Amino acid sequence: MIEMVRRFLRQRFGSAAIVTALGVLALMTGAQAAANPEGALGPGILALALVAAGSVSRDVSGGAIQIILARPIRRASYLFGRYVGILIAYGGFLLVASGFGIALRTLLPRLFGAAGADPDLPAFARGIAAGLANALLFAAILLFFSTFLRGYADVLALFVLFGALSALPTVAAQLRKADLARFAERFRENVLPEVDWSAVLRGQRVLGEATGRWAVAVVGFLALAVFVFSRREFTYGQD
Amino acid sequence: MIVVTQLSKTYGGLLGRRVKALDGVSLEIRRGETVGLIGPNGAGKTTLLSCLLGFLRPDAGSVRIGGLPPDDLAVRARTGYMPERLGFDRDLTGGAFLEQHWRLAGGASAEGPREAAAAAARVELEAAALGRKLAKYSRGMLQRIGLAQALLRDPELLFLDEPASGTDPNGIALVRNRLLEAKARGATIVLNSHQLPEVERVCDRVVFLSAGRVTAERTLRGEASAPRRAMLRVPPGRAEAACAALAAAGFAAAPEGDGGVRLDVSGEDEIARAVRAVVLADVPVLEARASMDLEEMFRPGGSA
Secondary structure: OHHHHHHHHHHHHOOHHHHHHHHHHHHHHHHHHHHOHHHHHOOOHHHHHHHHOOOOHHHHHHOHHHHHHOOOOOHHHHHHHHHHHHHHHHHHHHHHHHHHHHHHHHOHHHHOOOOOOOOOHHHHHHHHHHHHHHHHHHHHHHHHHHOOOOOOHHHHHHHHHHHHHHHHHHHHHHOOOHHHHHHHHHHHHHHOOOOOHHHHOOOOOOOOHHHHHHHHHHHHHHHHHHHHHHHOOOOOOOO | OEEEEEEEEEEOOOOOOOEEEEEEEEEEEOOOOEEEEEOOOOOOHHHHHHHHOOOOOOOEEEEEEOOEOOOOHHHHOOEEEEOOOOOOOOOOEHHHHHHHHHHHOOOOHHHHHHHHHHHHHHOOOOHHHHHOEHHHOOHHHHHHHHHHHHHOOOOOEEEEEOOOOOOOHHHHHHHHHHHHHHHHOOOEEEEEOOOHHHHHHHOOEEEEEEOOEEEEEEEOOOOOOOOEEEEEEOOOOOHHHHHHHHHHOOOOEEEEOOOEEEEEEOOHHHHHHHHHHHHHOOOOOOEEEEEOOOHHHHOOOOOO
16 A cells, blocks of 8 residues: 555656645645634645545546556555545645745744744644544545546536535525425535534544544545445456 | 456446447466467457456456456466556656556565666666656557566566557567567466467467457467468479479478468478478478468458
């Protein structure tokens, strides 16, 4: 699996376009984090999408998957290698964005003769941890979609899932279908659970209902990804 | 070693057109044997190879390699594979690519650089090429590095899909020599290729596939090898004399324009005996070659 992680990181950071885009996003996120470390670093889904997009599907469409799977590698190991690779890459992004945020928070005011603000490292650390916790779920969802969708459709599917699950309870309420609205709300809470990581990271509601649903969702999406990928066939022609 | 039993595979379905790529294919490949898969485009060769590698699941039938399913890790640890479509990580350098596959094949990391250099040398890739990204490689260089990765750790099983496709004559000879080396050390090789002369030079047996079925098999080497067609070339006007000498030596020979003499021989040793018979009749032999005429298998109504 380590080799698969290494391969993923090489693929992602071997592309100048991705590195540049991540750099710009890190600057933007860092600028926001300078003012609100926990709030800005937590939801960085755009950078995660950039890191994780097509993580499996690109290997499949490019034909690289065959020579990898011809080696003594379990499909699950390949998949978890991609997953861990996404998290490491995203963790790196959060660190760089935090670095920018801390620099902006402490150094920028000094350039203008003012006193630098307190770097508030614990808040940055909680922001990074919250970002990684969110990434555990979003990366699992992206990985699941990437096992059967083509190209970068996994990212599109994630946003569609977001949109649909957010809109469904509202639509059901508008239609005055109370049962449907309740079901849609419960479904959204279980598929995309919202956890108050700020509270959890301060030791509050660590074993609460939301964290339980979040853990089940992470494991569920990963299990689905392994199931779909282990059953998938690979060919590049019918010759 | 490899036992394929009544293998069937159909693509498509639901709304798409259904294509039966394999239709009850049965095949046995012995340990150390080199088998060529030949047949027209769409015959099912790549599908068969994909089933042998465990990339495709058959609708019916089974594949067993040494008694194990093809995707068993113990099988994979002994397998080298070169695909026709070289979908490598183009952002990697040649050296990094080979090192990565060395490690994936179970090799120690510390030995990676040395083994990558040795693998590149085996396929006559310059050392400088290992520092370049695969995106900058020519088609021929990609073929070579593809072969190099397949041969890493001297696999017992080699599956090669058009290994010399798009290469120059030097590349073709190189692929042949590496395959003959692998064969000499006892590897079991399954070769899918349209390059019939190369198939004939390397393979012990050919399996002809057509419309998803095995329609013919020919043994090229060994005691059970099929009769070959030999062609001798003698000076123009001496073909009749050569035919007479060959007839006296027990060969069925017929002249073929411009000093050519065609005869059937049961094996390679027989060609030497035929040449000797013609020379003893005072007819110079300018050229002698033997061929299985595998192209004949492609012709409608041929031996396929």
